[in-house]
Amino acid sequence: MTIQEIQEEIIDEFSMFDDWMQRYEYMIELGKSLPLIDEQYKVDDNLIKGCQSKVWVHAELDDDKLVFTADSDAIITKGIIAILIRAFSNQKPQDIIDADTGFIDEIGLKEHLSPTRANGLVSMVKQLKLYAVAYQTQLK
Amino acid sequence: MIKTSLDIAAIRKDFPILNREVNGQPLVYLDNAATSQTPQQVIDVIVDYYHNYNANIHRGVHSLSQEATDAYEIARNKIQKHFNIAHSYEVIFTSGTTHAINLVATGFTSFLKKGDEVLVSAMEHHSNIVPWQMLCERTGAQLKVIPMNLDGELVMEEYHALLSGKTKLVFCNHVSNALGTINPIKEIIDAAHKVGAAVLIDGAQAAAHIKPDLQALDVDFYTVSAHKMCGPTGVGMLYGKEEWLKKLPPYQGGGEMISEVTFEKTTYADLPHKFEAGTPNICGGIAFGAALDYMNHLGFDAIAQYEDDLIQYATEQLLSIEGLKIYGTAAHKTSVISFNIEGIHPYDIGTILDKLGIAVRTGHHCAQPIMDFYKIPGTVRASFSFYNTQDEVDKLVAGVKRAKGMLQ
Numbered sequence: 227m228t229i230q231e232i233q234e235e236i237i238d239e240f241s242m243f244d245d246w247m248q249r250y251e252y253m254i255e256l257g258k259s260l261p262l263i264d265e266q267y268k269v270d271d272n273l274i275k276g277c278q279s280k281v282w283v284h285a286e287l288d289d290d291k292l293v294f295t296a297d298s299d300a301i302i303t304k305g306i307i308a309i310l311i312r313a314f315s316n317q318k319p320q321d322i323i324d325a326d327t328g329f330i331d332e333i334g335l336k337e338h339l340s341p342t343r344a345n346g347l348v349s350m351v352k353q354l355k356l357y358a359v360a361y362q363t364q365l366k
Numbered sequence: 367m368i369k370t371s372l373d374i375a376a377i378r379k380d381f382p383i384l385n386r387e388v389n390g391q392p393l394v395y396l397d398n399a400a401t402s403q404t405p406q407q408v409i410d411v412i413v414d415y416y417h418n419y420n421a422n423i424h425r426g427v428h429s430l431s432q433e434a435t436d437a438y439e440i441a442r443n444k445i446q447k448h449f450n451i452a453h454s455y456e457v458i459f460t461s462g463t464t465h466a467i468n469l470v471a472t473g474f475t476s477f478l479k480k481g482d483e484v485l486v487s488a489m490e491h492h493s494n495i496v497p498w499q500m501l502c503e504r505t506g507a508q509l510k511v512i513p514m515n516l517d518g519e520l521v522m523e524e525y526h527a528l529l530s531g532k533t534k535l536v537f538c539n540h541v542s543n544a545l546g547t548i549n550p551i552k553e554i555i556d557a558a559h560k561v562g563a564a565v566l567i568d569g570a571q572a573a574a575h576i577k578p579d580l581q582a583l584d585v586d587f588y589t590v591s592a593h594k595m596c597g598p599t600g601v602g603m604l605y606g607k608e609e610w611l612k613k614l615p616p617y618q619g620g621g622e623m624i625s626e627v628t629f630e631k632t633t634y635a636d637l638p639h640k641f642e643a644g645t646p647n648i649c650g651g652i653a654f655g656a657a658l659d660y661m662n663h664l665g666f667d668a669i670a671q672y673e674d675d676l677i678q679y680a681t682e683q684l685l686s687i688e689g690l691k692i693y694g695t696a697a698h699k700t701s702v703i704s705f706n707i708e709g710i711h712p713y714d715i716g717t718i719l720d721k722l723g724i725a726v727r728t729g730h731h732c733a734q735p736i737m738d739f740y741k742i743p744g745t746v747r748a749s750f751s752f753y754n755t756q757d758e759v760d761k762l763v764a765g766v767k768r769a770k771g772m773l774q
Contacts, residue, residue: 246721251772278729279713280743299743300711301773
């Protein structure tokens with residue numbers, strides 16, 4: 227699936243929830259199901275700044291696609307990462323660079339998160355795109 | 367029900383913001399250690415200033431300027447009286463505690479040299495650490511730390527052992543913002559004075575709960591932020607003993623702080639103006655005075671009694687939650703409960719509580735050394751004021767239980 231198709235799928239899933247409780251419970255579930263990052267990548271170099279909780283992200287190329295793994299010490303943050311990784315992992319770097327991130331607003335994440343937390347979310351997206359830029363250069 | 371001589375229901379009506387909803391729920395405001403809410407009586411003073419006598423002070427010959435000057439100086443006198451300060455010119459208006467500490471730390475640059483020592487407590491806010499680190503970098507003086515124990519109390523034997531003829535300055539908060547500990551500042555001040563060291567007490571967290579007698583304490587410097595005691599943001603006080611304020615060089619140059627200016631030489635104004643360069647936060651200063659009036663009308667004894675009972679009730683109720691641990695279990699504490707639940711990140715709990723309309727602080731509370739001491743990423747901090755109710759404590763406890771259920 228393309229990034230666009232995955233994002234639409236995520237928007238569909240979140241539209242089924244009636245209230246914040248269900249939405250958060252779903253995010254917590256997603257957080258719990260996030261595949262664990264290899265411990266060797268949970269180092270300060272892979273930390274994303276701007277999050278109140280710790281977030282580690284690792285990226286590596288699998289053929290021409292970029293694969294992200296990540297972890298956080300906070301479960302709701304992990305849920306947010308799980309959503310981002312689902313949208314952006316296993317995609318070509320150029321597609322990640324070009325991808326629109328409006329779906330974050332549409333699933334009601336950004337508007338329900340406080341400025342510091344929203345900054346964390348923004349930082350995460352920025353970091354994923356930065357990885358894509360770095361690997362795109364490498365592919366060329 | 368918690369017994370109190372205060373009419374809490376009537377008091378809550380003084381605070382318009384307490385009527386609002388957050389995320390569709392009635393606001394439960396438990397972040398008072400970060401900033402307190404503002405009563406209508408103080409808001410009215412702010413509005414009255416801009417409606418009726420907004421003018422620059424200390425320099426105009428016109429009536430508005432005179433009215434504003436009078437109101438500002440009356441506020442200074444209220445602060446003087448409230449903290450039992452000997453002279454009104456020992457009250458320096460600042461933008462808040464951080465500004466006040468930086469003023470003193472910068473001024474001490476000319477008094478310190480290599481080999482001197484300054485002592486800081488292990489439970490300080492970053493604003494009472496970083497300016498002194500910068501001072502030590504400038505002067506070569508050494509920063510030493512008064513350790514604390516697991517209850518969040520300073521180890522006083524260690525403090526006394528650290529004091530020597532080399533000690534020039536000691537700085538410590540009156541109440542810890544992260545743990546709520548009330549520090550034994552009288553003992554700290556007296557012991558420092560015996561070795562000839564000056565003492566700065568950061569009263570930012572204490573002043574909303576304790577009315578200190580600064581002459582009886584014999585403290586050299588004491589700092590306060592108005593926004594933590596029902597006043598507006600952007601204004602606070604530095605108290606300094608006259609002898610120190612005379613010795614300290616001016617902090618910022620500008621208008622208001624001068625006596626005569628020529629291009630060859632400038633002579634500085636007398637206290638307090640020497641430290642009040644530029645147009646101050648006039649309205650803020652006047653409103654600070656009004657905030658003190660409001661709190662004194664309620665009475666600090668009644669406030670302290672009620673808050674102590676409220677925090678004791680909250681502590682008991684929170685501890686009934688399995689896996690909940692409170693950080694800061696000092697024998698003497700006030701207004702703050704810092705806690706975590708085993709296996710859950712404080713950020714997650716804070717996020718769920720916010721959805722329930724409950725405002726708490728999560729994180730390191732600008733006191734990273736304390737979090738390092740306990741080896742935790744941060745805590746959830748509920749901090750109380752006299753307008754909080756037993757019902758709000760129950761909502762907090764129910765909210766924490768609900769968050770725990772969702773997150774575990």
